[in-house]
Amino acid sequence: MQTSLLQKMIEQLQCLPGVGPKTAQRMAYHLLQHKRQAGTELANTLATGLAEIGQCKQCRNYTELELCDICTNSRRTQNTLLCIVESVSDLAAVEQSGHFSGRYFVLHGCLSPIDGVGPQELGLSQLEEVLASDGSDPSKPLVEEVILALNPSVEGEATSHYIADICKSNNVAITRIAHGIPVGGELEMVDTSTMSHALMGRKQF
Amino acid sequence: MQTSLLQKMIEQLQCLPGVGPKTAQRMAYHLLQHKRQAGTELANTLATGLAEIGQCKQCRNYTELELCDICTNSRRTQNTLLCIVESVSDLAAVEQSGHFSGRYFVLHGCLSPIDGVGPQELGLSQLEEVLASDGSDPSKPLVEEVILALNPSVEGEATSHYIADICKSNNVAITRIAHGIPVGGELEMVDTSTMSHALMGRKQF
Known part of the structure; x- marks a missing residue:
């Protein structure tokens, strides 16, 4: 048939x-x-x-344009905070907390050599470019602090350390969202108030 | 935005x-x-x-053709059983049992005057045409027995009685699928009305 x-x-x-x-x-x-x-x-x-829908040239967020809504928002480009997330759904979760008005960088994964995911796949060279900006070019706004909002998994930790090294060599402060996120939980499932607490309670990495 | x-x-x-x-x-x-x-x-x-995808001209099953696979299957058109169901998902459920090789008629609902669903909406005039066939036209196969496989709700009962009248006036035998204890179910979990049906429908062992 x-x-x-x-x-x-x-x-x-x-x-x-x-x-x-x-x-x-x-x-x-x-x-x-x-x-x-x-x-x-x-x-x-x-x-x-x-x-x-492709990736934003600057932050790798999903967008059908060259740059996403967040990267072209002048209120957000004046903000010198950059939040690094594993996925666009994590970005949405941070965004929904309403406590972050900086920009983002989306890794679309975590370092995981066993699955063939290296710095190249996470766009870390692109991240380096973003961090290297001295703010003189208005299309490449200054970043003074990176907030790591990765999942508390083994791969997330490894990725955090890798990114911390990049930040140090670029003289950018680095923090991470507070442990308030239940270990083993998924960022995108967290309720907005826990997410706010996690953002406000960020600590020196 | x-x-x-x-x-x-x-x-x-x-x-x-x-x-x-x-x-x-x-x-x-x-x-x-x-x-x-x-x-x-x-x-x-x-x-x-x-x-x-529209409705089969004969049985109101979903199909992109004029007649559905079942209505054009010669093995099934030789079978004089017609099973009446409320929805295409019910048709799929009967079909998956593998115990029925006749044809179907899909009502796409139940009589429910309060929601504006009358005989017209259920295609009952179309059903009458199917039942009226004397089998002389090969495109309109004979129906000798109608099996009602409607849900045991108030609307289902009303619809069953309505269809029973049509069958009688067309001299077609009418039966309904057995209501009783589901196979694999626990007796103590069964609701009272199912238990009544099971008791009244008892058979020689």
Whole structure:
């Protein structure tokens, strides 16, 4: 029997995280029954988004533009704090706390030689460029303090130490968010008030 | 601030059932980070599927063709059983049991005057046409027995009675699937109405 369009839909919906055959089936029927219009809009946005959303040239945040909203925000470029996060979802978690108005740098991972993730994959040369700025060029704002907001895992610790070395050689102060984050927890799951405490309680690294 | 493509993606993913803001965010980042190719294919399939998948002319199952796979299967058209279900997911559940090789009729709901769902919305005139066939036209196979596989809700009961009347006036036998203790279920966990059904539906051992 030839695969029907419906079967193809159910199969491909399973590329979404946490979606197995049963959920995919429910999603497909739900869209067909109640949400044809919304589903079609979703399809268009997904197609455009996945084709056009790339990384910000400066901070590696997701954006469809050359520089992301945060890097082009003049209030934020005057701020000399730079928060380093592992993922864009961690960036969103810090952002939602409302206690940080500096800029970010997204690693998209952690040093993990066993998985072939080295400084190159984390864009650390790009980070060095950001840190090297003396602030004379307005498109490359000054960074005076780096705040590490990495997960408290082994890889996160290794990455923190690696970045601390880069900061020292560039004469940039380095701090880390306070241990208030439960060890073994995921940054993106933390509630906003814990995240605020973690930001305000940052300590010399 | 203008809505970015990413925000639009996260918002629109929430049209999927059971997907809230957090899950939608996780899905969007997951697709961007790991599944661009698969996500793009999903977008295309969704767009095509939602535009092209309609209802089978005969049984109201979902299909992109005029008649669905089941209605055009010659082994199934020779079978004179017709199973009536409320939704395509119920059809899939019956189908997965592997114990039914007749055809189906999908109501896409239950009689519910308060929600404006009457016989018209359930396609009951279409059902009457299916039942009226005397089997002389090969494209309209004979139906000798209707099996009701509706949910045991108030609306399901009302719908069952309505359909039973149609069957009687067309001289078609009518049965319903057995309600009783689920296989693998604990007797003490069963609700009283299921227990009543199980007792009344007892069979010679």
